[in-house]
Amino acid sequence: MLCFLSDAYRDHNPQYEYFRGEKVPCFESVERLDNIVAALQARGHECVLPQADASSVIAKIHDPAYVSFITHAWQEWVALDEKNHELQPFPSVWPTRTLRDDIVPDNFIAKLGLYSMDNGTPLAAGTWRAAKSGADAAVSAANYLLAGHSSVFSASRPPGHHAGRDFMGGYCFLNNAALAAQALLDQGMKKVVVLDIDYHHGNGTQSLFYDRDDVLFISIHGDPKTEYPFYLGHADETGEGAGQGYNVNFPLPIGTTFAQWLSTLEKASEQIRDFQADALVISLGLDTFEDDPISKFTIKSDDYFQVGQQLASLNLPTAFIMEGGYATEALGTNVVNVLEGFEQ
Numbered sequence: 001m002l003c004f005l006s007d008a009y010r011d012h013n014p015q016y017e018y019f020r021g022e023k024v025p026c027f028e029s030v031e032r033l034d035n036i037v038a039a040l041q042a043r044g045h046e047c048v049l050p051q052a053d054a055s056s057v058i059a060k061i062h063d064p065a066y067v068s069f070i071t072h073a074w075q076e077w078v079a080l081d082e083k084n085h086e087l088q089p090f091p092s093v094w095p096t097r098t099l100r101d102d103i104v105p106d107n108f109i110a111k112l113g114l115y116s117m118d119n120g121t122p123l124a125a126g127t128w129r130a131a132k133s134g135a136d137a138a139v140s141a142a143n144y145l146l147a148g149h150s151s152v153f154s155a156s157r158p159p160g161h162h163a164g165r166d167f168m169g170g171y172c173f174l175n176n177a178a179l180a181a182q183a184l185l186d187q188g189m190k191k192v193v194v195l196d197i198d199y200h201h202g203n204g205t206q207s208l209f210y211d212r213d214d215v216l217f218i219s220i221h222g223d224p225k226t227e228y229p230f231y232l233g234h235a236d237e238t239g240e241g242a243g244q245g246y247n248v249n250f251p252l253p254i255g256t257t258f259a260q261w262l263s264t265l266e267k268a269s270e271q272i273r274d275f276q277a278d279a280l281v282i283s284l285g286l287d288t289f290e291d292d293p294i295s296k297f298t299i300k301s302d303d304y305f306q307v308g309q310q311l312a313s314l315n316l317p318t319a320f321i322m323e324g325g326y327a328t329e330a331l332g333t334n335v336v337n338v339l340e341g342f343e344q
């Protein structure tokens with residue numbers, strides 16, 4: 001399967017994050033995509049540079065003030081203190097209930113809180129460059145489908161599905177899957193499905209399309225009662241206004257097996273068929289894998305061929321957009337197993 005890939009993913013190389021108050025190495029690492037690229041090349045899949053400039057689609061999906069903030073955030077951070085070159089900024093205050101969310105403070109950390117949903121999304125010197133290149137890859141993938149091809153993979157990194165209109169979170173800055181869907185609609189498609197199979201609910205994507213009937217958003221994920229992102233992704237979230245009925249969540253319990261997961265994908269597939277879309281965008285997370293260090297499903301490497309096969313049975317032009325998956329060693333194998341299962 002053709003893959004859009006820019007080397008700029010290497011520029012997003014934060015050194016640490018916090019887990020329960022402890023500084024730990026980043027789960028979302030450069031090595032993740034290194035491993036995917038190695039597996040793609042070893043198994044004969046061609047990688048090409050993104051051809052699109054996602055800027056105009058980014059301006060539709062994301063808030064311009066947020067985009068401007070993340071574009072310059074690192075420079076603003078290091079300008080505060082020479083020592084900051086060796087550190088990463090994390091938010092420590094948020095405009096939650098009873099506070100105002102219409103104030104853009106002058107204080108950098110307060111702005112970071114305004115534009116973040118968590119303190120688990122490390123920002124580094126090259127984050128914007130990497131995120132923009134991942135968005136360019138996603139829009140290139142959309143354009144490739146519009147040119148008449150049946151499938152494509154966007155090796156976007158950092159991931160995107162937790163990022164909303166004006167916030168980052170969950171290792172995500174720009175919502176690559178939403179950008180791909182919007183690019184398809186902007187260039188003539190009438191209806192697009194975004195199917196999110198990352199272990200974590202795609203809260204950013206859901207929120208971006210919640211009131212729209214031209215995008216059916218379906219997500220299969222760890223039950224947010226116990227799993228990140230906690231505050232969205234529950235079964236009773238079905239869309240609003242024109243979007244009523246066009247948002248479907250399948251929360252599954254810790255320990256979910258491949259058999260259970262696949263039967264859920266079959267249910268999702270019925271809804272996708274009923275919607276009669278022009279194209280399918282897959283938020284492809286591989287953190288459903290049994291050995292994923294931060295997730296709790298039990299899917300095995302070989303099972304991913306069948307995931308690809310089931311997605312191919314929907315018979316739609318399909319863009320795979322890379323999201324999570326933190327078992328770095330197996331990640332390349334697992335990604336390429338999905339893509340080759342689809343192509344069989």
Ligand code: SP5
Pocket residue numbers: 019120159160161162170171172198200228285287293294323324325
């Ligand atoms: C794109 C994506 O997959 N983002 C995931 C963001 C998850 N952030 C929360 C990480 C919580 C880590 N929990 C670790 C448990 C390890 N024992």
Ligand code: ZN
Pocket residue numbers: 198199200285287323324325
């Ligand atoms: Zn995930």
